[in-house]
Amino acid sequence: MASILRTSPKEASRKDKQAALIALVNRLGREKFAPRAAKYDREASFPFENYADMREAGLLGLCVPEAYGGLGADFETYCLVAAEMGRWCGTTALTFNMHACSALWTGPLADDLDMSPAERNELETLRREHYRRVIEEGAIYAQPFSEGSAAAAGKAPFGTTAKKVDGGWIINGKKIFASLSGAADYYGVLCTEDKPDRSLRDTLYIAVPKDAEGLSIVGDWDPLGMRGTVSRTLVMKDVFVPDSAQLMPRGLYFKAASAWPHMFLTLAPTYMGIAQAAYDFTVQYLRGEVPGQPPVKRRMYPTKQIAVAEMYIKLQQTRALFERTIAEAKVNPSKEERLRCYATQYTIMENANDIARLAIRTCGGQSMLKSLPLERLYRDSRCGALMLPWTAELCLDRLGRETLYEPGETDD
Numbered sequence: 001m002a003s004i005l006r007t008s009p010k011e012a013s014r015k016d017k018q019a020a021l022i023a024l025v026n027r028l029g030r031e032k033f034a035p036r037a038a039k040y041d042r043e044a045s046f047p048f049e050n051y052a053d054m055r056e057a058g059l060l061g062l063c064v065p066e067a068y069g070g071l072g073a074d075f076e077t078y079c080l081v082a083a084e085m086g087r088w089c090g091t092t093a094l095t096f097n098m099h100a101c102s103a104l105w106t107g108p109l110a111d112d113l114d115m116s117p118a119e120r121n122e123l124e125t126l127r128r129e130h131y132r133r134v135i136e137e138g139a140i141y142a143q144p145f146s147e148g149s150a151a152a153a154g155k156a157p158f159g160t161t162a163k164k165v166d167g168g169w170i171i172n173g174k175k176i177f178a179s180l181s182g183a184a185d186y187y188g189v190l191c192t193e194d195k196p197d198r199s200l201r202d203t204l205y206i207a208v209p210k211d212a213e214g215l216s217i218v219g220d221w222d223p224l225g226m227r228g229t230v231s232r233t234l235v236m237k238d239v240f241v242p243d244s245a246q247l248m249p250r251g252l253y254f255k256a257a258s259a260w261p262h263m264f265l266t267l268a269p270t271y272m273g274i275a276q277a278a279y280d281f282t283v284q285y286l287r288g289e290v291p292g293q294p295p296v297k298r299r300m301y302p303t304k305q306i307a308v309a310e311m312y313i314k315l316q317q318t319r320a321l322f323e324r325t326i327a328e329a330k331v332n333p334s335k336e337e338r339l340r341c342y343a344t345q346y347t348i349m350e351n352a353n354d355i356a357r358l359a360i361r362t363c364g365g366q367s368m369l370k371s372l373p374l375e376r377l378y379r380d381s382r383c384g385a386l387m388l389p390w391t392a393e394l395c396l397d398r399l400g401r402e403t404l405y406e407p408g409e410t411d412d
């Protein structure tokens with residue numbers, strides 16, 4: 001009996017690996033990312049220096065399976081590492097999500113899906129080349145899905161199309177909010193195969209190289225928060241890519257989106273990290289320990305103590321849900337696990353902003369100044385609830401329906 005309760009050696013080594021990766025990101029974040037964060041925010045410029053550090057540390061291959069030379073992080077490991085990154089620089093963590101998830105989705109998540117042997121072979125061939133680029137060339141991948149239509153919400157086929165031609169695909173369309181625009185080496189575009197009676201099942205996931213003819217980046221980028229993501233608009237006009245540009249075989253993205261819903265939770269760890277950062281700063285500030293600031297203590301006021309207590313409770317509630325949900329993520333989750341996943345996304349995105357709001361109110365007027373990080377954390381934290389496919393509104397929408405109706409049920 002006792003042996004059943006003991007952690008298996010495999011599980012112990014997974015936990016050790018998680019701890020080592022979190023420690024690595026903690027060091028990079030504390031020493032490198034945090035001091036640079038204000039500059040990227042001020043300039044709305046991409047964190048190239050942070051990516052150079054991550055490339056050197058091998059982190060670009062975080063979710064590339066070990067068999068292909070990567071660090072082999074699974075879903076839970078990715079989420080824990082990304083939350084640590086978000087604690088030091090939200091922009092870096094959010095853009096890293098787009099990059100890392102290109103490998104996570106085509107790697108361990110795809111492996112869980114039902115596929116014929118031929119499809120499995122095709123996936124193997126396709127991803128081998130993408131992973132090689134990441135590991136050997138240090139390539140960075142973006143994930144431009146949004147189009148300003150119902151498609152990014154998962155409710156309609158993507159308007160961007162890919163037409164099959166000899167040896168490859170011709171892509172036409174437009175993607176809005178393409179984080180890493182101008183910084184990525186490849187844009188992992190979601191599009192619909194150009195054929196009659198298109199449906200969500202015809203979604204294709206294709207990597208367009210940055211120098212592809214017919215690809216352009218247009219529009220300004222001067223937003224409220226997450227400014228270093230540089231999420232401008234991509235326009236693709238008759239862009240040809242070879243067959244090998246596919247990140248997944250035909251039909252596999254649809255299967256993943258249906259059977260592995262937690263794949264859409266991967267934006268949330270960034271905001272879990274921002275919530276932690278807002279709390280950390282508040283404690284440091286009230287203790288009079290912010291470097292470069294006069295050592296004025298404000299912790300003796302009962303109102304501040306109560307506010308920090310409230311922040312701590314909200315942070316722990318959020319973290320507990322986060323840890324539970326990322327640990328139970330899997331293919332074909334139960335209804336309860338799926339609903340909890342929406343609830344977790346909602347909770348993290350809303351609570352991150354609420355914790356940052358409480359932090360500003362508690363630290364007071366000086367926390368509004370650009371010389372301190374709190375006003376940036378507040379602005380960055382506001383963006384989470386707006387991110388498709390699971391905006392805060394859409395999570396409520398899904399939860400409202402799916403708690404009250406079983407699949408196929410109607411009222412008439």
Ligand SMILES: Cc1cc2nc3c(=O)[nH]c(=O)nc-3n(C[C@H](O)[C@H](O)[C@H](O)COP(=O)(O)OP(=O)(O)OC[C@H]3O[C@@H](n4cnc5c(N)ncnc54)[C@H](O)[C@@H]3O)c2cc1C
Pocket residue numbers: 098143144145146147148149150152153155176177178179180225226229231383385386387388389391392393394397
């Ligand atoms: C900092 C930042 C970085 C981003 N990076 C990326 C990226 O790299 N790649 C990417 O693909 N996208 C990215 N996005 C885009 C993001 O995921 C959303 O697509 C975008 O914010 C939606 O903008 P919109 O107002 O045009 O959405 P709209 O489609 O107009 O939706 C507005 C709101 O209406 C609701 N809504 C939308 N559709 C429906 C529906 N069918 N039913 C009910 N309610 C609905 C949702 O709550 C949504 O928030 C980023 C966004 C931000 C803020």
